Amino acid sequence: MALNDLFNSAPIAPALLTPSLWMIIALPLLGALVCGLFGRRLGRENVHLVACAAVAGSFVLSLLAFWATSSGAPSVPDTFGGFRTSHALWADMGTWFRAGEFRVNFGLLVDHLSGTLMLVITGVGLLIHLYSTSYMEHDDGYWRYFAYLNLFVAMMLTLVMADNLVLLFVGWEGVGMASYLLIGFWYTDPAKAWAGRKAFVANRMGDFGFLIATFLLVLVVGAFSRQSTPEDFRFVRTFRNGQSTETGRGDPSRFQAGLALRGPVTFQGLETLARALPEQQSNGAVTLTTPIAEGPLKGRTFGGVLTVALLLFLLGAAGKSAQLPLYVWLPDAMAGPTPVSALIHAATMVTAGVYLFARMSSLLVLSPVAMATVAIIGATTALLAAIIAFAQDDIKKVLAYSTVSQLGIMFMGLGTGIFWAAVLHLVTHAFFKACLFLGAGSVMHGNGDETDIKKLGGLRHEMRWTWVTFAIATLAITGIFPLSGFFSKDAILHGVHLNRIAGYEWVHSLLFPVGLVITACTAFYMSRLYLLTFEGKRSPEAKVAHAHESAWTMTLPLVLLAVCSVVASVYAFPVLKGRPEALMDNFLSSVFGPTRDIVRSAGTVILDDSLPKMTDYLLAWAVALVGGGAAAYLYLSFFPSRQGQPAQPFALQVRRVVQNKFYVDELYELVLLRPVKFLSFLLYRVVDSFLIDTVLVRGSAWVTVRFGSALRYLQSGDAQAYAAVMALALLGGVVYALFQVL
């Protein structure tokens, strides 16, 4: 097995690489600094060089780090007295900040999960940088653009490399800021600036939930470290072939020492907590139903607080990943440059929510309520977005809704406990959706920035590279057999079908058919997009008579991404000898293995490890073919043959409602914005204008002035006036004396 040896060797020893992990983040940050400060003076070529080189360097380092994790030797020490995290590099740079008992370390962790994401971020990011050098050729703000792009990559890397929730939040906020800057990149256009603002505000709402959830977890960990007994740390127990073997016993003091050393929000500590909680033990051990003894959460149970924290994390993830309550920003965010859409809205940032839940999987499986909510939110979002995508005519908006929909599918996977498939779909989606977005950008580039698919058509012969890659990516997302999207989506649907959340069995029987409907919808709208853009005759309304193919810097990323979206399907196969599970499952088992142990001892989810059978594949394939076939029939023969005939009023009505996104934005306007606006109007008029401005500010001045002008008469400087006062006093004295005498 020469290949195996290659993977298990590390070209640079982990011990050498670990102290330099920070450079992976620092390189693009430095690139952003150089481009941002000196970009205008450096000139176009140099900015391109700096920006691409920074990301390329980061990519090489990520690759080396990722490679080193597989060499077997390195692992993170079991600071918390739990398990050694295997197949990971970990660099702790010491205390970042501390306040009283609470401390946060600046620690970076590269394991198979974050390593996969690092490769996606820097790899796809590099291709998008390369593509941007051509796409932004004529833009004056190119240096600003590349600075933002580098900043985004740096922040996204911080997000995935963080070994604790607080550092993750830094990246979480950082990508939000970078996306705000990039979506509103053409800030002179008010609509585009507004879109950036909308994304920012929607994200902030989610981030608020994230923060509160983090604080809750800090409190829970603190309460646990005080209440736990040695009995809790019986988790040093391994499951092999369904048999549980106890291999030792932990120690609460180890956990507390770990907290003192590395802070309460490190993922390793949270995992130890998650392992300790579900055990059905006696002897005063802390379990999910134990009430918290002291502190602000006194009286609530550990499980209850965890559920609330996870639901708040879901809100945070909904903001970042554009899920149901907060998804409205993503389609508007298409106002930014197209490569940005590909980088942020397909490959990286919007998947941050999926990453977060994959990272927190050990806690998630402890709460069936949270899992069911995640799955249902995901399914609802996916279905709603897929239906809205039916009626969009803007090429980028269709892709945007498709992204929302695909993310919903990933959340369905997370909510039903098939984490590896969600991550796999994240990766494959990054490939084909980035390819689609960049293809759309290429189409726009070659057609005078036309985005209306009804005014395109027939590009097949004019833009060959774009056509081929776009077709491959469309097939991949549609779920056609040999491409990656099919397998990753099918793995999720398989999990949704067969995994069972304890107490919420109906979720699965409901979600599986919904998942099939979503698949059919995806196939339909993607086929429609593809057919209207590339097939048929050129629309008479087209802006330019003949489209031109883009430069190699734009087509090369397209080709590479298309190749990736084909090749990535290998991860869904059980290719390893003696390993029945899929390659990605096996590969991520170092991350999700502990989660499995927890699930087994908690019994909150019943995981099904079987691989999809041929019948499952056939069903999924048939559904996708039906959706795609319906689109092909409608848009290739039905609608063209009815050209010139009036459409049904009912159909027009439905189309209008769907086109306006079911009036969700308007609903928000009515339910949220109006009351808030009215309240702020009231506050402005009553509190600010009247109470503060009139009564307090001007009122106090008025009183002083009046008082002063009254007192002024007492000091006129007029000797006669003083004398008059004296005389009056004298008179008073005389009158008093007279009364006394008489």
Added chain:
Amino acid sequence: MVPISYYLFLAAALFCLGMFGVLVRRNALVVFMCVELMLNAANLTFLAFARMRGDSAGHVSAFFVIAVAAAEAAIGLAIVIAVFRSRGSVNIDEIKTMKH
């Protein structure tokens, strides 16, 4: 013999006239004259009471008052002249330096 109340009423009338003048007149010299009038009203009461009691304490007091009034007139007039020189007016409406 004229009863003492006649003298006291005359003194009160003189005092009131003087005070009225002090309060309403604008010319500093006239104000001074009115002050003299008030002092003399006081002197008159002193003398009237002295005669009534038949001792000399009242006379002594009256002499004191005359001496003080003379000194006051000397200094006051000097101030009025100094003010007139610096401002060209002895109108006390315009002299409000006590404000500061």
